Amino acid sequence: MLEHGGNLNDAVIRYGVARADWLDLSTGINPDFYPAPSLRADAWHRLPEASDDLAAAACAYYGAPQMLPVAGTQAAIQALPQLRLREHGVARVVVAAPAYAEHAHRWQQAGHAMREVGYADLPDTVDACDVMVVCNPNNPTGARVTPDVLLRWAQQLAARGGWLVVDEAFGDTTPQLSVAAHTGAQTGLIVLRSVGKFFGLAGVRLGFVAAQDTILNGLREWLGPWSVSGPAQQIGIAALRDIDWQQGTRTRLLAAGERLQRLLADYGIDSSGSAMFQWWPEPNAAAFHDCMARQSIWVRLFTRGAGGIRLGLPPDEAGWQRLQQGLQVWREQTEHTEHSA
Structure with a gap:
């Protein structure tokens, strides 16, 4: 690990x-974390059924047309390379670097042809890959890519069945950079969002994936039932609604x-x-x-x-x-x- x-x-x-x-x-992580509300009496007793309220709260907060709750964005980071492999075979993958190391690690671990590329060189690699992964803003350097550039890359990749994965885990203080709102219209655009960073609730293990139905349904099936705990759902709804x-x-x-x-x-x-x-x-x-x-x-x-x-x-x-x-x-x-x- x-x-x-x-x-x-x-x-x-x-x-x-x-x-x-x-x-x-x-x-x-934000040291001044969100004050979690008291949990319902049955929070630890009931199986955590999928919550429409949680998905709706996430869509309203992140501005995406549809979102899948996951047990932290790490769950999606691990699942997406496996899902791509199952549905499309081995991919040529470019991961923007330096960045959160799990991205490159998981794509390589799944057997894809992965290489890390500096942010300045990303425009020259779009035509030579099937999947591109970009943290925006980047962790740890803070590097940024404007939404218009990301959407142009997404279109180029989608034209040959590719994906653009944009990790916006640190995007809450720069909402103008987000491309989550475009995930419904743009094929192959996948946006990851996290409750752990801005809300300071890393221990809750809650994140979201925005994408079109085909990808979200594949992820949902891959991750299986009850992937987000009941307490995490309750706390997430409260945090996402607290404007x-x-x-x-x-x-x-x-x-x-x-x-x-x-x-x-x-x-x-x-x-x-x-x-x-x-x-x-x-x-x-x-x-x-x-x-x-x-x-x-x-x-x-x-x-x-x-x-x-x-x-x-x-x-x-x-x-x-x-x-x-x-x-x-x-x-x-x-x-x-x-x-x-």
Whole structure:
């Protein structure tokens, strides 16, 4: 299995610091999570039948004509390569890189002819693939592709029976980038959305897939019955319908993302990202990761490709101060190393 952020148990074991003493910035998840409502008395007793209310709430929030609830977008990321293989055979797959590593891993694992391509080179590869996967905005770099370009690529791929998979897991603070509304009219366009990131409900394991009937029906059959728990359905409906919370949270996250980028810039770090994380291709990434960990600050170390560091948002003002102190220690450590060289 690939390594991901949020692996705080690894930090506890490796550095011998109690879990409660860590500042965990290793994910891009909103630290100010949605306050889950009380569950119905039978939430743990009843089998989780498919909820029309959940699908309707998702369509209204994401602007898609139809959506399939899934147990987190990871479920769809794992299922789509298998579904494509069963229905169309081995595909030539391009995955935009760097990106959430599970995409490339799962397409390759399924036996497809997969290659990773940088965002700048994607336009030159559309005609040479059957499936293209793009995270928009990208995790971890924050790279973006405009909707008109994505829709043009989708049309090119659809002309030969291809798919364009757009992972919009971090798209809640940039709704203008979403192409979910076009999934009903555009054949082969598949959009993934997540409740875990913006709503901060990663533990609920709830996501959605927008696409045409043929693809959604195939996914539904592949995933089988009861794929989304009853409690997740209830919490998801409440979160997706809470417009006031969404608007206030979007404003706060955008401000916090700008603050994080400014803080890093104060320490000479030129980062990019989204409202919920910042990333940069740190040349001494392993040393930075270790320096932060020795101060009980857990960050995301990327070792694949160009490598780098990603930081999520601190949960409170004390967290912001700890991060600033950690960055100061890193700067002093770096300056000492340079002077000693």
